[in-house]
Amino acid sequence: MHFTYVCNDCGKTFTTDKVIYQCPDCAKENDDLHFPKGNLIVTYDRDELKELGKKPHVTFYDFFPYDVPDKDSYPVGNTPVVRPKRLIGKYGTPGLFFKMDSVLPSGSFKDRASQLVAAQALAHGEKKVCLASTGNAGAAMSCAGAAYGLDIVLFVPETAPVNKLMQSVLYGATVVPVKGTYDDAFKLSIAYTKHFGGINRNTAYNPMTIEGKKSVSIELFEQLGRRVPDVVYVPVGDGCIISGVIKGFIDLKEAGLTTRLPHVVCVQSKQSNAISQAFKTGKCDAIAHATTKADSISVENPASGRMAVRYLKECDGWTVEVDDSEIFKGQMELVRESGTFVEPAAACAWAGFVKDHDHLVKSYGKDVSACVLLTGIGFKDMAAFQGEVSMPKPIENSVEAVLERFKD
Amino acid sequence: MHFTYVCNDCGKTFTTDKVIYQCPDCAKENDDLHFPKGNLIVTYDRDELKELGKKPHVTFYDFFPYDVPDKDSYPVGNTPVVRPKRLIGKYGTPGLFFKMDSVLPSGSFKDRASQLVAAQALAHGEKKVCLASTGNAGAAMSCAGAAYGLDIVLFVPETAPVNKLMQSVLYGATVVPVKGTYDDAFKLSIAYTKHFGGINRNTAYNPMTIEGKKSVSIELFEQLGRRVPDVVYVPVGDGCIISGVIKGFIDLKEAGLTTRLPHVVCVQSKQSNAISQAFKTGKCDAIAHATTKADSISVENPASGRMAVRYLKECDGWTVEVDDSEIFKGQMELVRESGTFVEPAAACAWAGFVKDHDHLVKSYGKDVSACVLLTGIGFKDMAAFQGEVSMPKPIENSVEAVLERFKD
Numbered sequence: 001m002h003f004t005y006v007c008n009d010c011g012k013t014f015t016t017d018k019v020i021y022q023c024p025d026c027a028k029e030n031d032d033l034h035f036p037k038g039n040l041i042v043t044y045d046r047d048e049l050k051e052l053g054k055k056p057h058v059t060f061y062d063f064f065p066y067d068v069p070d071k072d073s074y075p076v077g078n079t080p081v082v083r084p085k086r087l088i089g090k091y092g093t094p095g096l097f098f099k100m101d102s103v104l105p106s107g108s109f110k111d112r113a114s115q116l117v118a119a120q121a122l123a124h125g126e127k128k129v130c131l132a133s134t135g136n137a138g139a140a141m142s143c144a145g146a147a148y149g150l151d152i153v154l155f156v157p158e159t160a161p162v163n164k165l166m167q168s169v170l171y172g173a174t175v176v177p178v179k180g181t182y183d184d185a186f187k188l189s190i191a192y193t194k195h196f197g198g199i200n201r202n203t204a205y206n207p208m209t210i211e212g213k214k215s216v217s218i219e220l221f222e223q224l225g226r227r228v229p230d231v232v233y234v235p236v237g238d239g240c241i242i243s244g245v246i247k248g249f250i251d252l253k254e255a256g257l258t259t260r261l262p263h264v265v266c267v268q269s270k271q272s273n274a275i276s277q278a279f280k281t282g283k284c285d286a287i288a289h290a291t292t293k294a295d296s297i298s299v300e301n302p303a304s305g306r307m308a309v310r311y312l313k314e315c316d317g318w319t320v321e322v323d324d325s326e327i328f329k330g331q332m333e334l335v336r337e338s339g340t341f342v343e344p345a346a347a348c349a350w351a352g353f354v355k356d357h358d359h360l361v362k363s364y365g366k367d368v369s370a371c372v373l374l375t376g377i378g379f380k381d382m383a384a385f386q387g388e389v390s391m392p393k394p395i396e397n398s399v400e401a402v403l404e405r406f407k408d
Numbered sequence: 409m410h411f412t413y414v415c416n417d418c419g420k421t422f423t424t425d426k427v428i429y430q431c432p433d434c435a436k437e438n439d440d441l442h443f444p445k446g447n448l449i450v451t452y453d454r455d456e457l458k459e460l461g462k463k464p465h466v467t468f469y470d471f472f473p474y475d476v477p478d479k480d481s482y483p484v485g486n487t488p489v490v491r492p493k494r495l496i497g498k499y500g501t502p503g504l505f506f507k508m509d510s511v512l513p514s515g516s517f518k519d520r521a522s523q524l525v526a527a528q529a530l531a532h533g534e535k536k537v538c539l540a541s542t543g544n545a546g547a548a549m550s551c552a553g554a555a556y557g558l559d560i561v562l563f564v565p566e567t568a569p570v571n572k573l574m575q576s577v578l579y580g581a582t583v584v585p586v587k588g589t590y591d592d593a594f595k596l597s598i599a600y601t602k603h604f605g606g607i608n609r610n611t612a613y614n615p616m617t618i619e620g621k622k623s624v625s626i627e628l629f630e631q632l633g634r635r636v637p638d639v640v641y642v643p644v645g646d647g648c649i650i651s652g653v654i655k656g657f658i659d660l661k662e663a664g665l666t667t668r669l670p671h672v673v674c675v676q677s678k679q680s681n682a683i684s685q686a687f688k689t690g691k692c693d694a695i696a697h698a699t700t701k702a703d704s705i706s707v708e709n710p711a712s713g714r715m716a717v718r719y720l721k722e723c724d725g726w727t728v729e730v731d732d733s734e735i736f737k738g739q740m741e742l743v744r745e746s747g748t749f750v751e752p753a754a755a756c757a758w759a760g761f762v763k764d765h766d767h768l769v770k771s772y773g774k775d776v777s778a779c780v781l782l783t784g785i786g787f788k789d790m791a792a793f794q795g796e797v798s799m800p801k802p803i804e805n806s807v808e809a810v811l812e813r814f815k816d
Contacts, residue, residue, distance in 0.1 A: 074747060075488035075508070085481035086557050100483070103511040105747055107787055146747035149494050153814075158802040166790055169797050172744040176813060180805035191807045196814060336580040339482060339513055339554035379515055379787035382574055389577050394566040397588035399599045405584060406561075406604060 001048050003065040005040040005207060008307045014040065019124055021205050034274070035284035035305040040207040041247070046254060053255035057222060060215035063251050065208070066119040074147035076115040077215060079103055081223050084338035091357055095230070095369040099220055102342050102377040105147075106167070108296075109213070109241060109375040110140035114201070116212030118144040121199045127151055128198025132185040134160040135296055136376055137209075141201050142171035153192060155185040163381065164295075183301070203240045204303035213244025214251060220371065221252055228252065228262045229369040231360060233320075235348040236266045237297030239275050239308030241375065246311035261315040262371075266308065267352025268321050272298045276319035279309050294327050296345035296376055320352040327351045331378070341378035349373055409456050411473040413448040413615060416715045422448065427532055429613050442682070443692040443713040448615040449655070454662060461663035465630060468623035471659050473616070474527040482555035484523040485623060487511055489631050492746035499765055503638070503777040507628055510750050510785040513555075514575070516704075517621070517649060517783040518548035522609070524620030526552040529607045535559055536606025540593040542568040543704055544784055549609050550579035561600060563593040571791065572703075591709070611648045612711035621652025622659060628779065629660055636660065636670045637779040638772055641728075641764070643756040644674045645705030647683050647716030649783065654719035669723040670779075674716065675760025676729050680706045684727040687717050702735050704753035704784060728760040735759045739786070749786035757781055 005014040007023035014020060020040065027038030042065050052062055060077065061068055082098040104111040114137075121129050130153040131141055138154045145152035152173040156165055157180060169175055178185045186202060193200035203209050221228055228249060234242040242264060249261045268276045274288035284306050290298040302308065312319070322330075327344050330351035334340045342350075349372050353360075360368060395401040413422040415431035422428060428448065435446030450473050460470055468485060469476055490506040512519040522545075529537050538561040539549055546562045553560035560581040564573060565588060577583055586593045594610060601608040611617050629636055636657060642650040650672060657669045676684045682696035692714050698706040710716070720727070730738075739755035741762075742748045750758075757780050761768075768776060803809040 070491070070493045072489065072491040072505075073493035075490050078486070078488070080483035080486070081480065082483050083478070083480040085478045085555070097480075106749075143747040143749075146744055147493070162799055163790055165799065166793055166797060167749070167787075169799065170740075170743050170749065170786075170793060171747060175800055176810075177800065177802035178805055179802050184805045188805070188807065188810050192810050192814070195807075195811060332578075335578050336554055339551040339579060341514075341551075341575070341578065377787065378578075379575075379785065380790065382571060382788065383791065385574055385578060389574060391570055391573065391577065392583055392585065394585035394587050397586055397592045397596070399596065399603075402584075402596050402600050403603060406600070 001044045001063070001065060003042050003044050006043045008039045008041055008310065009037045019120065019199060021200065021207070034287055034301050035278065036301065036303060037306060039204050039304060039307055041307070042207050042211040049251065049255040053257050058218065060218040063214070063218055064116060064119070065211060066116065066123045068115060068119040069122060070148070074105060074115055074144055076104060076111045077219050082340065084340065086337045090337065092366055093361065093368065093370060095367050097371055098340060099216060099371055099373050100340070101216060102346060102374050106140040106143035107377040107380055108136035108140060109216070110136045111143065112215045113137070113209040113212035114140040114144040116208045117141065117199060117201045117206060118148045118150060120208050121150055122148065124199070126198045128153065128196065129201050130189050130192045130198055131201040132156065132182065132189040134182060135164050137203055138173070139167040139171070142168040142173035145173060146171040155189040155192070157182050157185050163383065167380065203238060210240055210244045210247060210304060210307070213241055214248030216373070217245055217248025218252060221257065226257070228258050228260065229371040230364055231263045231265060231368060232371045232373060233265045233267055233349045233353045234373045235297055235345050235375055236268050236275055236308065237272060237299040237345065238302045239304035242266055243304045243307040243311055245373065246315050249315065264312065264315045264317040265352060265356065266312055266317060266319040267349050268319065269294055269297060269327060269348060270321045270323055273321050274299065274302050275305050275308050276321050278305060279312055279319050284309060293324055294344035294348055296343060297348060320356045322348060322351040322355055326355065330354060335378070340374065342374045343376040343378050343381065346374045346376045349375070409452045409471070409473060411450050411452050414451045416447045416449055416718065417445045427528065427607060429608065429615070442695055442709050443686065444709065444711060445714060447612050447712060447715055449715070450615050450619040457659065457663040461665050466626065468626040471622070471626055472524060473619060474524065474531045476523060476527040477530060478556070482513060482523060482552055484512060484519045485627050490748065492748065494745045498745065500774055501769065501776065501778060503775050505779055506748060507624060507779055507781050508748070509624060510754060510782050514544070514548040514551035515785040515788055516544035516548060517624070518544045519551065520623045521545070521617040521620035522548040522552040524616045525549065525607060525609045525614060526556045526558060528616050529558055530556065532607070534606045536561065536604065537609050538597050538600045538606055539609040540564065540590065540597040542590060543572050545611055546581070547575040547579070550576040550581035553581060554579040563597040563600070565590050565593050571789065575788065611646060618648055618652045618655060618712060618715070621649055622656030624781070625653050625656025626660060629665065634665065636666045636668065637777040639671045639673060639768060639776060640779045640781060641673045641675055641757045641761045642781050643705055643753050643783055644676045644683055644716065645680060645707040645753065646710045647712035650674055651712045651715040651719055653781065654723050657723065672720065672723045672725040673760060673764065674720055674725060674727040675757050676727065677702055677705060677735060677756060678729045678731050681729050682707065682710050683713050683716050684729050686713060687720055687727050692717060701732050702752035702756055704751060705756060728764045730756060730759040730763055734763065738762060743786070748782065750782045751784040751786050751789065754782045754784045757783070
């Protein structure tokens with residue numbers, strides 16, 4: 001589709017065939033802000049969207065600004081809708097379901113953004129994509145790079161754990177540890193792109209990251225038989241995923257495919273709650289001293305914070321804050337009582353549902369259609385459980401020992 | 409569908425509503441055999457199969473002996489068909505694709521068998537499922553148990569690495585380390601079921617394990633627009649997966665949905681090649697001293713060896729043996745050049761394709777439709793790469809350091 005960019009903060013429109021990243025006027029202030037400004041929103045012609053709304057079926061690719069070539073080479077999307085029988089029974093909410101994006105190729109939701117950024121690079125004849133990341137975004141872009149033959153340059157703080165970078169190294173990315181913080185790595189990655197060209201894929205900085213993430217909502221709409229859920233619980237760190245999720249529903253609404261937006265719920269760790277606080281106070285200036293152990297959502301300066309707060313209001317959403325202990329309890333509840341093994345950041349969304357449950361049922365009834373977005377797989381960090389979960393003692397190799405072990 | 413059991417070895421038919429495991433006559437010899445006898449094949453009425461063949465679309469659930477309840481609770485199936493653009497170009501085979509079963513809920517193909525065994529348990533009113541396993545089968549059954557609320561008892565040799573058992577412990581299985589070998593754990597698990605009831609899910613021993621695995625072939629048939637591929641490369645250890653894959657195609661043929669079977673290729677490590685040797689020599693008595701590092705296919709006494717050899721002949725298949733070095737090279741080629749990160753056992757199938765490539769193209773032309781079955785995800789064992797893949801050195805936090813790092 002034809003598209004333009006609109007600044008999330010000043011509303012200025014930019015129409016260009018070139019790759020652009022931020023509103024130059026608004027971004028000027030960013031050195032002094034906890035919530036950066038100037039993020040751009042990809043925007044389509046309303047008539048084109050309305051035409052799209054007449055199709056009997058749509059895919060998220062129909063709603064993209066770039067054609068994605070060789071889709072089957074990097075299978076993004078079509079993730080399961082899981083209806084967890086036991087948890088549905090336990091909480092008495094038959095409309096509860098998981099959108100299980102943890103099974104995407106690199107094991108996280110970030111593949112959705114990386115696929116569109118790869119398409120952007122290919123459309124502009126670029127071979128190189130650069131970004132800063134300590135985890136899933138870097139792995140996802142590196143995975144896309146391996147699939148499409150793009151060169152990925154990944155700046156990381158030198159203190160990032162080797163385990164988290166290993167995956168990107170395996171995909172063949174050029175990983176550059178920096179003697180500095182994540183913010184330092186972020187700045188150097190932008191300097192890299194300025195000097196050496198290619199595409200910069202920093203989250204929220206490149207508007208295609210949020211635009212790619214919207215795909216989950218369009219996919220879900222078709223999976224649910226052309227309906228949107230009533231409520232969607234999303235784990236939130238920098239605000240990029242939740243912005244993308246809401247943007248997807250907004251595009252569906254503008255296409256005339258839904259008359260209402262779901263209530264999207266921003267679930268944060270109390271130990272990294274900048275966006276939740278900004279939503280509550282109405283001021284995008286909260287300083288979150290991010291200490292949560294759910295590393296994928298541990299964020300001090302939310303790159304998409306302003307957009308997330310604005311979109312949350314637009315969809316009549318709300319926020320829930322949970323303790324780290326509730327996140328880890330939720331992670332174990334998911335794996336033990338539904339066979340769904342996700343990383344702590346994803347379990348945060350579930351912990352949010354649990355905490356919000358009484359309010360949810362009271363407000364919308366027990367039959368509410370409630371989606372919990374599960375954003376990252378648990379397998380990547382098995383070592384984290386080694387101290388937590390103990391192995392039972394061995395028994396002798398005899399039937400008698402078995403009988404003894406299992407006597408009442 | 410109505411079903412009976414047929415012994416793979418003597419051909420005797422067993423019609424019963426009860427749970428049965430092996431042909432009692434043939435299984436008597438097993439203490440003295442390297443290739444156990446007496447496995448049962450689940451068999452349907454031909455007329456019922458023909459009726460099924462008239463449906464415009466089928467799912468593998470149509471071809472199952474038990475109804476699977478609450479399918480969305482444990483989302484097995486619908487795994488991606490990946491057409492890896494770069495590897496297709498490299499090998500000049502446009503019909504190459506991966507069936508990516510590594511994204512199933514517990515991260516391996518074994519979820520297919522575990523779902524049907526869970527359905528079997530529920531149909532018979534049993535709450536307990538017992539098995540012996542050191543890896544993926546145990547994790548898959550434990551995952552199914554968590555999803556459906558079944559109690560899983562898992563016997564393992566005490567020497568099994570903690571990392572491999574952690575996943576089952578997380579799902580809430582009762583894990584029982586045994587001071588003995590895998591064969592000892594296997595025998596104790598059968599003793600457990602005899603004493604305490606419930607279902608035994610030992611691979612091949614319970615015919616539903618092979619029957620569940622056939623689902624991949626029926627699913628693939630529909631995904632390819634109601635066609636079967638020309639050739640399918642399958643990684644082989646105990647022969648259970650390849651037996652299930654071929655059984656699925658046989659059922660499709662008996663339903664009249666395909667007139668031909670694909671050539672299924674048995675790919676084994678040279679360091680665990682019992683079935684390949686049996687196929688070549690025509691004698692199911694090979695002793696494989698299994699030393700391959702691809703642990704999921706390291707097997708000395710192949711539980712489904714006799715069935716695999718018989719089915720391989722029936723589908724006009726062949727075998728390929730690869731070195732461990734070829735497996736690990738293949739694993740890196742997959743991750744680097746397609747973004748597909750699988751465990752070594754799965755990479756074995758790919759290594760088989762690479763090794764067989766010239767023969768394949770010469771025999772069937774470069775446009776041959778060739779499927780490589782990828783059976784297990786790589787994330788579970790990230791630690792394995794820590795010695796293999798080195799991290800680059802950090803740079804100073806300055807733009808100058810970036811320019812220096814990337815100068816020609």
